[in-house]
Amino acid sequence: MRNGRASEHGPLIVFGATGDVGSATALEASKRGAKVWLAMRNPDKAIDGITKEQEQQGDFERIQADLTDPESIKKAVRQSGANAAFIYHAFGMNGAVQALKEAGIEYVVFLSSFSIGPGQDLRQIPPSELIPYVHAQVEIALEDTEMAHTALRPAYFATNGIRMNLDKSVKPYKARNVAPDLRADCITPNDIGRVGGAVLVKRPSSASKEFIYLCGPQLLTSDEQWDILNKVLGQNVEVVHEGPEDHRGFLIRKGLPPPLADYLISSTTDVTVGSWYPDNLLGEWVANIKKYSGYEPTTFEEFAKTQDLA
Ligand SMILES: NC(=O)c1ccc[n+]([C@@H]2O[C@H](COP(=O)([O-])OP(=O)(O)OC[C@H]3O[C@@H](n4cnc5c(N)ncnc54)[C@H](OP(=O)(O)O)[C@@H]3O)[C@@H](O)[C@H]2O)c1
DSSP states (O other), X not given: OBTTBOOSSOOEEEETTTSHHHHHHHHHHHHTTOOEEEEESSTTSXXXXXXXXXXXXXXXXXXXXXXXXXXXXXXXXXXXXXXXEEEOOOTTOTTHHHHHHHHTOOEEEEEOOTTSOTTOOGGGOOTTSHHHXXXXXXXXXXXXXXXXXXXXXXXXXXXXXXXXXXXXXXXXXXXXXXXXXXXXXXXXXXXXHHHHHHHHHSOSOSOSEEEEXXXXXXXXXXXXXXXXXXXXXXXXXXXXXXXXHHHHHHHHHTTOOHHHHHHHHHHHHOTTTOOSSOHHHHHHHHHHHHHHHSSOOOOHHHHHHTOOOO
8 A cells, every 4th residue: 555545456567667558557447446566677767658747646666677688577566566567578588477467466467569459379480580589589488487467469650750761860850661551550558558457457268378460540651650759849851762771771870779670671561461450350459459448549640749859
């Protein structure tokens, strides 16, 4: 109990609480009455998604933990007394799931990826398919340790345009795009986190494994996204379409490991992929935001109002 409020729920622990999705998950779980431990690599770091007032008013507590350090995970979980955890994929987290289990976690919400298709055999995904492969390894570890879990499988983040494509090395800024025809759903990390917080507090079913696909409500090309961002933010960012080699160099200069840059380029430009979104499932995946969180999906215009290019 903190701030005089007793929680209806056992304590929960959110790893990567500084992140866009992690902070929204923590906030939503707190709004639903849970005590939330904010597990962070650096507990002194500012959390952009949770204001100081929200952190003081909610039943939050910060704790140090790194998903690549199993001992730190066990220590944090034991100190928190949590039996449910939210986790991301982090490179090098091989011992994390076992550590969670040993420390007493009984239920995990894992931020997985839509790049794992519905019905796809997790164990058949080759390492060359980097993003689905690394997320599948965590889902497999959860299955193998027989830990109840919900895998969130969101599609294309609305933040990608600014985070991945904006080139600030030139003035005025340009957006560099390698896949002009790709229509992406632009789900907001906040919507994903709201679902994450809701299902962390209350398991959506008693199934030992559940996965939830999540998509944003509009399919937009990069040009369309930037038209909206420019209008809402009063900017004039020009979208430059470039080939895979130039884009690869740009992403690597931004700090992406080359295999990740290669995967992102091939998965967004591969003509055999066609539309990413099966017509018969897209509506359901968009509707899952409201179904699980209770909130309407955020439009790209609303999302744009929360952004700046600084
Ligand atoms: N499908 C898509 O379009 C798309 C787009 C973007 C991201 N993603 C995926 O979604 C994830 C979350 O996205 P986001 O926007 O919320 O990311 P974000 O804002 O960049 O946050 C990432 C979080 O992961 C934490 N983290 C990194 N390594 C860690 C470790 N070893 N142990 C514990 N925490 C660690 C970071 O902590 P620190 O503060 O300590 O760095 C931060 O809290 C990403 O990691 C990525 O896998 C998908």
